[in-house]
Amino acid sequence: MHEPPQRPDPDTLLAIAQREGRGRLKVFLGAAPGVGKTYEMLSEARRIRESGADVVAGLVETHGRQDTAAQLGTLEVLPRRQIAYRGQMLDEFDLDAALERRPQVLIVDELAHTNAPGSRHPKRWQDVEELRDAGIEVWTAMNVQHLESLSEDVARITGIRVQETVPDHVLAGADSVELIDIPPTELLERMRQGKVYRPEQAARALKGFFREGNLAALRQIALRRTAERVDADVTGYMRAKAISGPWPSTDRVLALVGRDATAEDVVRQARRIADALHAPMMALHVEMMGAPGGLSPSPALRLAEQLGAEVETTAARDLPMAVLNHARSHNATHLVIGRGQPGFWRRLLGRTLTAALIRQASGFTLHLVPAPSTVTPRIRQEAMGLPHWAGWVAVPSLVALTSGLSLLADGLVPEGGIGMIYLAAVVALAALFGPVVAAAGALLAFLVWDFLFLMPRFTFAMSGIQEVMGGAIFFAVALLLAGTTGGLGRSVSMARARLFGMRRLVELSRKLGAATSKGDLLTTVAQEAATLAGRPACVLLPLDDEPVVRAARPVEAEPDAASMAAARWALSRGTRAGFATDALPSAEWQFRPMRTANGVVGLLGLQMAGVQTGELDAERDRALDALIDQAAIALERAHLMEEQARSAARAETEALRSALLASIGHDLRTPLTSIRGALETLRMSGQQLSEPVRQDLLTTAEEETIRLARYLGNVIDIVRLESGQVEPRREPVDIGDAVRTAAERAGRRTDRNIDCDIEKRLPTPRIDAALLEQVLANLLDNAAKFSEPGTKILVQARRLGAEVLIAVEDHGIGVPPDQLTQIFDPFFRVRRGDAAPAGSGLGLAICRGLVHAMGGRITAESPVREGHGTRMTVHLPA
Structure with a gap:
């Protein structure tokens, strides 16, 4: 057998090419804490730094070990970023500082660490991935029990479930893995000497996690995982270099x-x-x-x-x-x-x-x-591979039809042309029904051709050697054409089926990418699975370790109780269960797990029993598996985006809480102090004061009380908006009446001149009249606050396309350009020079929240005229 020359594996070369632009990742892997991972990482970092490399310690956890801390030496250490969380400050790795510094090698310890809420990424390994995407080489350390796929095994061995894990693909994608290994007895001796934990911690650890049997088992796991990694490196090298195996370095x-x-x-x-x-x-x-x-x-x-x-x-x-x-x-x-x-x-x-x-x-x-x-x-x-009975019916029918045509053409075509007509019939049989039917057709066609056209006619006898040779050649060529055409037809069918499957996968990728929510994504997966399998399908997601149907096609498709037991089995064990499987095969539904590197993220259910569509063939089965793989990745991405959104929401809530406390400390103290001072003066010296002075003190107390009530109302409003508790009552609203009413009420509170310019025949959008009134009141108060006494405030209302625009324009000093994008943020107050900012910083934030709740938006422009003035514009759907 001739062997073609070995060529480098294209998949391996593609993987290498994709890694070229990324920073390298080196992982120092250990079986347990205290084996010396961080110590060895810092020692090697110092060695390459002495050789001229630019090495920076982004984050190193010494855990109080003096020998490890000593290895830091003169290495440059990035300052940590402080994050406020539940009343305390947490020190975290500063990702932005590392990206700005861009060293040749960056040390980031504790790969499995969970970042504090408010960080860019929930996990530190995600920080490392971003650093690698930026082209920075990263060195890190982790223990084998933090590997996602080993968490269950470690829990069974040690009795302790590890909460912080790293997906397997991160370790698999590392360019280098170095095992730091010491015997369990030596590690236990280090524990007793206080070189790993403080004495009181070491005593507890020796009775729990750090038992000799546990350490021996974890060491075996670490050695085996490292050996698998080395084996993968050898195989990858062989495939990239086109080296013909096998290399007996290990058994496979x-x-x-x-x-x-x-x-x-x-x-x-x-x-x-x-x-x-x-x-x-x-x-x-x-x-x-x-x-x-x-x-x-x-x-x-x-x-x-x-x-x-x-x-x-x-x-x-x-x-x-x-x-x-x-x-x-x-x-x-x-x-x-x-x-x-x-x-x-x-x-x-x-x-x-x-x-x-x-x-x-x-x-x-x-x-x-x-x-x-x-x-x-x-x-x-x-x-x-015997064909369908229709093929056997087609053989005599097509030969008879061909014979009729040949009899009509006899004398009109050359003598050899009749044989070509029969060969065409054999090719047609091969293309339609395969080589077995075509071979039978070739035999029948040869016999009929011999009987009707070869001399002597109407007998199967042949008159000479030429007829015998011609008949033999005809039969041989017919068989060859039958096999070749039949095989070619099947090859075309296979190629067509694979092309169809690829097109469906491309279309599925497009649909999954276009899904705007997890619900849309799940519905798309259920619809595509039902179409591909030709049977009802559903998607189940885990909720408190129980599978719950989240999407189905048709909508009424619902697994029965017996099938749901199979779903629970598939979810807990990560294997297929239900119909035609080894687990609960009597169920009507079959469930297939959606797996990623982080575990099972959901199930795809197919109703197999009681459906008149036949069994799934191999091609559709493979296409379904590919669909499940894509759906699992998309679902995990959706989970990650939700987690990031929750982290961002928690960070915003924490920032709002901090800002609220800081604002309350100032904005409540000032009016309360004024009220208390006025009341104490009246109580202690009221009889000696003149009536005008007493009235002035009472007016001050009243004004400060109103100011305090307004501030507390604003705080309540912003909290309601941030928590999504504002539900507009939508009804047609006359914009002209709303603007004139708001301007009249604001005019009684200020000495500014308020002019209204309202376009005639404005539409009446369906919005909340009370919310609009509050928005306009806040905008007018804001305009009065930041403009000079006696100046004019202009309120305009007009239609522009599909929107109604309400603009409030003042002639004040305006907003600095660098602060214009922040003025709608809660508690933000415009600063100019050394002057103290005015207001509480809540009015415009409330305006934005209320307008958004009504389905609109609000914008700001400054300066408006001759370098002065600010225009706030509310855009409402017409």
Whole structure:
């Protein structure tokens, strides 16, 4: 067998190219705290710094260990960022400072750390990813128990559930992983000497997490995970350099999943071999172009996934070469294949797969799994690829039609032309029904051609050697055309099916990207799954560890109680459950987990029983798996965006609370002091004071009381707005009447001249009249506050397109350009020079919140005329 020259694996080269623009990541991995990860990281950082590298410590946690702190030495250390949280200040890594500094190597300790609310990212590993995207090389440290996929195992070993985890893909994407390892006995001695924790902490730790058995098990996990990483590095190097394997550096087991009855036995045997060798397992299915169909490989491939195998499917014309190329590129050392029923592989390739692999698979260990001794007639029929009965009806019909046409054309075409007409019929049979039907058609066409047209006619006898040779050549060419055309037709069908699947996936990606909410995303997934599978589908999400249906197509589709038990099984174990699976197979629905690196994020449910659409074929099954993968990623992205939104909301709430406390401290104290002073003066000296003085004190107390009530009202309003408690009562509102009323009331509170310019025949938008009145009152008070006495305030109302615009314009000093975008923020007050800012900073924020609640928006312009004045414009939907 001729082997084509080895070429670098394109997927590996693409992954390398994608990493070129990113900063490198080096992870110092340990089995437990105290093994010396941070110490070794700092020691190596000092060594490369002495060689001239620009190294900065972005964040290092020494945990009070003096030897670790000493390793910092003269390394540059970035100041930490302080974040206020629940009345205390938390020190966090300053991501912006690190991005601005842009060192050659940045040290960021504690990769699994959870950032304080208000940080840009919820997790520190996300900070590291942003640093890498900016081209900065990052060194970090973590313990193996913080790896997401190992959290359950660690909890079972130690009895302690780790809350802070790092997704597996972060470690897998690291450019370098260095294991820092010491024996458990040495680590325990360090604990007793107080080199890891303080004595009182060490005593508690030695009775809990730091038991020798726990440490030995965690060490084994760390060693195994590092060995897997080294094995992946070796395989990646071989594939990138086009080195033909296998390299016997470690064992890897590859199961070859075919379309015969041995497929599931092959997978189970491969799993047993992999477990005995403590080796990773892979499963491969090769879709043969032009080969007849057999049993679906989907059940065996699903079994392989459930048993922890890395599953791949490919298409090829040369099965042995495809298997060997895949095995070599993935550095497999053990091949497990099924020894199928006689004639299956031989009919497909003209030889047995086993014999071909034995001749070519030097360096591999072959394991043969025998076929079952008995195969049911149905399986034999499917394995032989016999066509539908319509093909057998078409054979005599098409040959008869061809014979009629040939009799009409006899004498009009050359003698050899009649044979070409029969060959065309054979090609048509091959294209429509496959090579088996075409072979039968070729035999019948040859016999009819011989009987009707070859001399002597109307007999099957042949008059000479020329007729015998011509007939033999005709039959041979017909068989060749039958096999070639039939295989080509199936190849075209396979290509068309794959193209259809790819188009659906592209369309799904577009729809998922266009989804504006999680509800839209879930509805899209349910709709696409139902269309693709041809049966009812639903999407379930976990709520308190219970699956809950969040979207279904059709809408009324609802799994029954027995099926929901299968859904709970699938959610808790991360495997398929329900109909035609190993878990609760009597259920009417089948549930497939949506998995990401962070675990199961949801389930896709399909109603399998009682649906008249037949079973899912292999192509649709693979397309559904691809849909689930895309949906899982989109769902995780939606979860992350929601978490970021919640973090931002918490940060805004915390900022609002802090600002509110600071404002209350000032804005409540001032009027209260004035009121208290006036009342104390009246109480102590009221009899000695003249009547005008007493009235002046009472007026002061009254004005300050009104000011205090207005301020408290504003505080209540802003809190209601921030918490979403404002519900507008929508009704048609006459804008002209609302503007004139607000201007008249404001005119009684100020000595500014208020002019109204209202366009005639304005529409009456459906808004809340009371909220609009409050908005206009705040805008007019604000305009009066920031303009000189006696100046004019102009209120305009007009229509512009689909909006009604209400503008309040003053002739005051205006707003500095650098503060214009902030004036609608709560508690922001415009500053000019050293003068104290006026007002509480709540009026315009309340205006913005109320306008938004009515479906509008508010804008500000300054200066308006000759470098002075400010215009506030309310835009309401007409």
